[in-house]
Amino acid sequence: MRGLTYKYEDGTMALRDVDLSIERGEKVAIVGPNGAGKSTLLNLVAGFRMPFSGRVLIEGRELNHENADELRSEVGLVFQDPEDQIFMPTVEEDVAFGPRNLGLDDIDARVTRALRSAGIEGLAKRRPHRLSYGMKKRVAIAGILAMEPEMLLLDEPTSGLDPRARLELVKLLREMDKTMLIATHDLEAAAEIVDRAVVLNVSVVMEGTMSDIVMSKKVLQDAGLELPPVSKLFDAMGRMGYPVDSLPVSMDQAVAELTRVIDREAKRTSELRGPGNPRSDRKSRQSDARGNGD
Numbered sequence: 001m002r003g004l005t006y007k008y009e010d011g012t013m014a015l016r017d018v019d020l021s022i023e024r025g026e027k028v029a030i031v032g033p034n035g036a037g038k039s040t041l042l043n044l045v046a047g048f049r050m051p052f053s054g055r056v057l058i059e060g061r062e063l064n065h066e067n068a069d070e071l072r073s074e075v076g077l078v079f080q081d082p083e084d085q086i087f088m089p090t091v092e093e094d095v096a097f098g099p100r101n102l103g104l105d106d107i108d109a110r111v112t113r114a115l116r117s118a119g120i121e122g123l124a125k126r127r128p129h130r131l132s133y134g135m136k137k138r139v140a141i142a143g144i145l146a147m148e149p150e151m152l153l154l155d156e157p158t159s160g161l162d163p164r165a166r167l168e169l170v171k172l173l174r175e176m177d178k179t180m181l182i183a184t185h186d187l188e189a190a191a192e193i194v195d196r197a198v199v200l201n202v203s204v205v206m207e208g209t210m211s212d213i214v215m216s217k218k219v220l221q222d223a224g225l226e227l228p229p230v231s232k233l234f235d236a237m238g239r240m241g242y243p244v245d246s247l248p249v250s251m252d253q254a255v256a257e258l259t260r261v262i263d264r265e266a267k268r269t270s271e272l273r274g275p276g277n278p279r280s281d282r283k284s285r286q287s288d289a290r291g292n293g294d
């Protein structure tokens with residue numbers, strides 16, 4: 001994206017001068033508050049809307065009205081609301097719609113693979129409109145996977161999912177070997193899936209790892225984003241004097257950082273105690289406070 005700017009017909013400036021590069025195979029999250037322009041950005045990259053000014057380049061080719069349909073087989077957008085995407089009478093027909101429309105071959109094999117990847121093989125004959133919201137989300141994802149695009153654009157993929165479904169989707173996306181651009185408020189899920197994140201608020205506010213982003217309190221505050229609970233916990237531990245070096249965002253990162261904190265703390269404590277100073281660690285201070293010595 002080069003100088004990407006978008007203004008809606010009513011004058012709303014949704015994106016201003018966005019420069020952003022995504023390498024092949026990279027997974028990037030776009031985080032930002034409601035109305036930040038995340039969905040608008042994904043729609044522009046998918047060629048559903050054309051820029052007011054600036055450009056979207058896919059493998060060096062500028063996206064325009066003429067090539068948008070052709071590039072759509074390379075870039076697949078999963079909409080924020082699955083109702084906007086699902087319209088065929090059965091799940092399998094719905095998932096087959098995209099590849100059929102693009103004139104791709106091996107439709108049945110593609111549908112089978114996509115249903116399996118989305119974990120909904122058992123729903124092939126069901127009527128999508130009767131499914132739960134989380135299941136509809138998976139049908140929408142399968143519909144895009146069936147086109148086997150190079151790049152997946154996902155708009156709030158975890159919203160409305162129950163904890164188990166959310167975890168499964170996070171695992172699916174983490175393990176999927178594709179270029180991804182994911183718009184989300186779910187910082188924790190983003191931390192588990194992506195390599196890099198971008199804070200968007202009409203313009204790009206910051207780029208970095210999810211950990212860099214949660215450490216930038218002002219950026220989060222200005223962008224109206226909340227620290228995930230696990231980051232808040234480590235932030236509090238840091239303020240209490242524990243040797244916290246980075247703020248974890250996901251549970252995996254928290255376990256890794258906690259292990260490092262314990263090691264650092266043990267090392268620091270043994271250095272403090274030294275050979276002739278046996279009572280200067282936290283434990284003996286606590287014992288002193290209780291007044292019962294060692």
Ligand SMILES: Nc1ncnc2c1ncn2[C@@H]1O[C@H](COP(=O)(O)OP(=O)(O)OP(=O)(O)O)[C@@H](O)[C@H]1O
Pocket residue numbers: 008009010012013014032033034035036037038039040041080
């Ligand atoms: N069709 C439209 N016509 C006019 N303004 C629009 C339209 N769609 C979005 N907007 C405006 O553009 C801005 C960006 O909206 P967008 O949907 O891209 O934000 P978002 O970051 O995806 O928000 P959310 O987190 O709520 O999904 C908002 O101010 C929104 O009101």
Ligand SMILES: [Mg+2]
Pocket residue numbers: 038039040080155
């Ligand atoms: Mg949106």
